[in-house]
Amino acid sequence: MDTLPVSMPGFVWGYRFPVDGSKPTRLTNSAVAADLTIDDGFYWLHLNLADARVPALLDTLSGLNDDAKSALTTHDTHAAITVDEQLLYGTLVDCQREFDHETADLGWLHFAISDRFIITTRLQPLRSVERARLLIEKNPAKFTRPVDLFELLVTEFQRTLISIVMDLTEELNVIEDFVYDTAPRDERRRLAPVRRTVVRIHRHLRTMLALMRRAAASDDDEMPFGFEDIAGRLTARLETVDHDIYALQDRARLLHEEIDSKLSSETNRHLYILSIMTAFLLPPTLVTGFFGMNTADLPFTQGATGTEYAIVLIIASIALAWWLLKRVDIL
Structure with a gap:
């Protein structure tokens, strides 16, 4: 990996895809903005928004309107997809990636796509973006259009969600074993992070689904070439994982209700015992009070x-x- 200082502000990595579909060229840290368009292909530029000079760099790139530039530099934390003037831009939700492990914490990927480029920006390293980059290295011939890379990003996000669903399912299995065990245990503290993660992911996923359907219904003259073809596939993918997350959310809710029911039963049993003890001790108390x-x-x-x-x-x-x-x- 190139560790030299970068020439382009916020540069994380970039690829230049030749028009003939041959292997893309990965740009080095010494690359400048002019290197992105030296041939008739398209490019993918990935930038880090922690660098305050990124907006100035975007002003030098052709093909971006003001709304697309704003979408690439925004710090909003909600999903958005807009189709305008054969540009596709907005914000996708993703999961953050630490240097030594992957997390379920949500992050945000800002993007702008035309027929000549795909530009993405982010603040934190993201899981789906890194896996997409690795797939480009392994099988570059699959990606002949910028929208193919957009489909790859959304597909990898779906796979990330599947991985999270499997992890959360395993965690719920463990909690469920304790909940239905004979020995009473309060697992609400352990269940709360699972429910919070599921609810947050489901909320943003539903938003992405609605935005994807709305973008697919835009005028053909407005959307980038090829987006209409992939929109249906991406919607189907996201709907599949949405059903899994909804089922997981429902299961977590039922587990919470079962825990509350068991704790309520245990509390009632204690109150019953206390009431019996009070009933036994009340007459002797009356006797001792009288004397x-x-x-x-x-x-x-x-x-x-x-x-x-x-x-x-x-x-x-x-x-x-x-x-x-x-x-x-x-x-």
Whole structure:
């Protein structure tokens, strides 16, 4: 990997795809903006928005209107897809990638596509983008149009979601085993992150599906060449994983309800035991309260056996309470 300082602001990597469909050329860090269009093919430029000079670089690239430039430099955290003047631009949701591991934290990929280029920007490294780059290295002949790369990005995002769904399913399996175990355990704290992740992914995925359908319904003269062909395939892919995530969300909700039900049952059992103990202790308390009054002529105050009589009364009151509870079927 090239580790030298970059010539283009925010440059992460870039590819130039020849018009004859041969192997694309990966640009080095010393590449300049003019190197992107030295032939009749198209290029993919991937930029890091952490560099504040990226907007100035985009101003030097031809083919971008003001709305597309704004879409590439925005810091909005919601999905958007716009078709205008044979440009496709907006924001896709993705999952972040750390240097040593992959995460389920959401990130945002901003893009602009025409027949001559695909430009993407981001703040954090993203899982789908990196896998798409690796696939280009392995099988470059599959990608002959910029929209093919867009399809690849969305497809890799779908595969990322499938991977997350499998991980969350395994986590729910473990939680479910504990929930339906005989020993009661409160798994709400462990279930909460799973539900939060599922809800966030499902919300953004539904938005992407709606935007994809809306973009596919745009006028043919407005959309880039080939987008109409891939829009249906991408929508079908996203709908498939959407069903899986919805099922996962429903399963997590049912597990939460089951945990609440078990905890409620356990609380009711404790309250039942406490009520029984109170019922048993209330009559002896009445006896001891009566003999604790500092008044004259209390029973058993004369003689040496008053305490024994009081103990007998306490035991008798407990037995009476037990008989009454059995009589009304509480015990």
